[in-house]
Structure formats: structure tokens, C-alpha cells
Amino acid sequence: MGRGWKILIGVVAVLIVLLALNALSIDHETKPASVTEPGGRLLEVGGTELQVIERGPRKASPIVLIHCFTCAIDWWDGMIPRLAREHRVVAIDLLGHGGSEKPTSGYSIPDQADLVAQALSQLGVRDAELVGHSLGGPVSIALAEQSPQLVNRLVIVDSIPDPAYGDVGLIGELPFVPVIGQALWRIKPDFSIRDGLEIAFAPGFEVPDAFVEDVKRMNYSAYSNSHDGFDSYTGEKPLPERAAALGKPVLAIMGAEEQIASDPAAALAAYRRAIPTAQTKLMAGVGHSPNVEAPARTAALVLAFAPPEPPKSTPSRHEMQERLQNQGRVRERP
Secondary structure, eight states: OOHHHHHHHHHHHHHHHHHHHHHHHHHTOOBOOOOOSTTOEEEEETTEEEEEEEESOTTSOEEEEEOOTTOOGGGGTTTHHHHTTTSEEEEEOOTTSTTSOBOSSOOSHHHHHHHHHHHHHHHTOOSEEEEEETTHHHHHHHHHHHOGGGEEEEEEESOOSSGGGBOOHHHHHGGGSTTHHHHHHHHOOHHHHHHHHGGGSSTTOOOOHHHHHHHHHSOHHHHHHHHHHHHHHHHHSOHHHHHHHHTOOEEEEEETTOSSBSOHHHHHHHHHHHOTTOEEEEETTOOSOHHHHSHHHHHHHHHHHSOOOOOOOOOOHHHHHHHHHHHHHHHHOO
């Protein structure tokens, strides 16, 4: 063997060792929770911390927003003010996302749902309309499976029924390949993150800088394991079948210009087959993220699907007389 070959083999061996060490280092990286949203706060649940925000009248019927993969609360910014006019709105950063804590494990769909359920219980939220975008869809369904008393109805936004309905291509899958994925994570520049996020919108949509920062806040464990958790949960049993077993009202929404779902109309048809009572909406002019691309239209759909407010009872004549008497006593006090 010539000297050149020996040098080449040595260089390759060193690269392999460096890649392995990098993968080991990246896999053990953790990040603490921090408040990243105006008005946000941290809740300690299940031995970790999640960031939450609340908007709207506290006694109004609740709407809970659960974001997508690599996303955060800020993906709901265009919808929250519209929903909060008449509803108590709670938005939560999933574990490993946004301002929530980023450990090395705990990213299965049932684990994420359990943490959200604990957060809602701590906030005193129950009987809520859950709105789950992409990854948030299966988390919402799993939450309803585990804690049905917390959920009144489900809005599933661009969550493919199972992995067969979506394809991000070979390049899109590279970040999840062992060793290669950790190496790409280490060197990722902002422009490559932005390019990767473009698939979450209709072609030509300009990715906000804040969404690039959301990805950079993650650790690789959250990134890789959340992706695997989605595939595992939906591969075990498709989302429409899981939702059908809940017996709760379902609204499924898809953007007509989806770049992740291979056929958004077929995905909606899968929900209708499994849940004959389900409402479905194919939204024109938007891609995978209607909550960002068309927040007013998406909020209108969510509000129209919300449960009606219970009618306010009219006080009886006896109750009115008691109130008048009590008011008179107050006025008569010195």
C-alpha cells in the first residue's frame, strides 16, 4: 500500500472519529427553559418546564393552541388576538420547542400530550377546543385519549393521517440520519434553516426571521426525536382512526398548496372516511401552515367550530327581589 493511500485512510479514520464524537456531544446537549414570548411564563410540570401564554377573558370557553414541529407559540401570533376577543386562549410550547425546556428525551407523542395535560390541569382548563397544527395534531389527539375531560372538540390543522401521506424527500430526511444528522445540525447556517422551513408554506411565502430563531433554540434530541415520535405514533394507528375512537367533534383543515402532504384532498378524505361527522376544509392559497399564511380565515374556522356559549340564565322574581333588598342594605350602611 502506497504512502498516499495510508494518508487517505488515516484522514478518513480521523473524520469518522470526529463525526462520532460530535454525534455523542450533540446527543447529550440540553437547554434550559426561558421566557421567549411577551407575557409568557414557565410552568413546572412533570419535572420539566413548559412556556405558556394566556390571553382573553379567563372565564370564557377555552381554546388551546398546540404548534407544529420545529415551531413555537409565535406561529399563532396572527390568530391569538382574533380568538381572544371572546375566548380564553392558552398557547403552549411543546417540550424541546420555543421557550420550554430541552432535555435529551421525552419526545414521544404520548409523553408530550401528558405534559400538556398536566399544564392545562394546573391552569384550570378543561372542556377545551384543542387546535393542533401538524405535530400539534397528534399531540391533541393523544391528549384527548389520555384525558378526555380536558377536551371538548378537536381542530386538526395540516396533520397528515400517517407517514404514507407525506414525503419530504431524500434531502429532507438527511438531518435525521444518525451521525450525518448531528453533523448537519452542528454546521447549519441560517439560510439552510430558512430553506428547510419553506416546505411548511405555499411556494413563494417569505419565512419570518423569528421562525429561523425558533429552530436554533432547539437541541438535536428535540429535533430528531420529535420527528421520530410523529412517525411512530401515526404509523402505529392513523390519526383519523384515533380521532374517530374519541367520539368528539372534529374539524380537519388542509392547505391546498401543501408541500408536505402529497395529496391534501386525499388526506382530508381519510378523515371523512373514518369520521363521517367530521367537518373538513381545503383552504385555497395556503400551504402547510394556514395559521401563519391566512390567520384571519383560519381563526374564523376555529371560532365557527367552537362550542356555543351556554345561555345566561334569567334570574327569577325572587332572586331579583333579594338582589334589590341587598343593594338597599348596602346603601343604608353609614
